[in-house]
Amino acid sequence: MLYKNLFFDLDDTLWAFSLNARDTYEEMYQKYRYDRFFDSFEHYYSLYQNHNLELWAEYADGKVTKDELNRQRYLYPLEAVGAGDSVLAKAYEKDSLSVIPTKSRLMPHVHEVLEYLSPKYNLYILSNGFKELQVHKMRSSGIDNYFKKVVLSDDIGILKPWPEIFHFALSATQSQLNESLMIGDSWENDIVGAAGVGMHQVFYNLSGRVDLPFTPTYQISDLKELLDLL
Structure with missing residues (x-):
């Protein structure tokens, strides 16, 4: 794998x-x-x-x-x-x-995808959101139990796409860079940020953007496509 x-x-x-x-x-x-x-x-x-x-x-x-x-x-x-x-x-x-x-609304197919992935991979959150909100959001929507750790910009005062937060996330979760994958909808924060430290990426291209400055490792328009990729 x-x-x-x-x-x-x-x-x-x-x-x-x-x-x-x-x-x-x-x-x-x-x-x-x-x-x-x-x-x-x-x-x-x-x-x-x-x-x-x-x-x-x-x-x-x-x-x-x-x-x-x-x-x-x-x-x-x-x-x-x-x-x-x-x-x-x-x-x-x-x-x-x-x-x-x-509020508890989720993107399409979230529970199905996380149910499939959680027994096979270590799942983590890497978010720019505020600590007092993000953990509550996850609990309200019933996805908190899928994740082994939540890493937030609030933890170190540095936001994606800065490399420091990616290095911090790898260290905090004891993850190896070449065994890790970033999945996100923000081209600048998630994809450019991960690529900047050499981490593979999945661009969740919700808007159908085509003017991409470089080719991400993977690109999807529906989270369910992760079932075929992983």
Whole structure:
């Protein structure tokens, strides 16, 4: 067997982050009567998402802290429409971050794939998410028992795609590089990051992206394809 250790990204690889987050923020939008400030939920969510991506990039570069990322991403949409109420934003933040990890929607075929893989391989999570959320997400969706260890950027303060987190994950799980495989949906974080340290990769190409700068070790569009690869 070529591989012994499989490192999975969590958000939008196993746990359906995009769907679960959208559900949560739409609930919060109604609860906090944000229709007072925004034309629609779509108006709010587009403002939130665009700035959230920018903040995560800054967080990865060490330009903002975790607390500042959370503060800014929830306050910014309100500020953008002239309703910069920091107390309201903080309440929305606290509520959102308590609700989102209780959501349980998974990407297609997750349980089937993990049931097949878990007796054959050492399964690990390697994620950029926050510790207080990621473990709760896994428990809520019933996938926590498949994994021998959860390795998070929170553990060392360094995010994928930086090589340090991949080396840390290998060390923390006592895994050999040439026996390990990274599986994820983020080209930059998962595939470029793993390739940068010489780890083989599976690109879960959800969007059907074709303009890839290099050829990943494997490419799939459905997790069920892992059953034929591994």
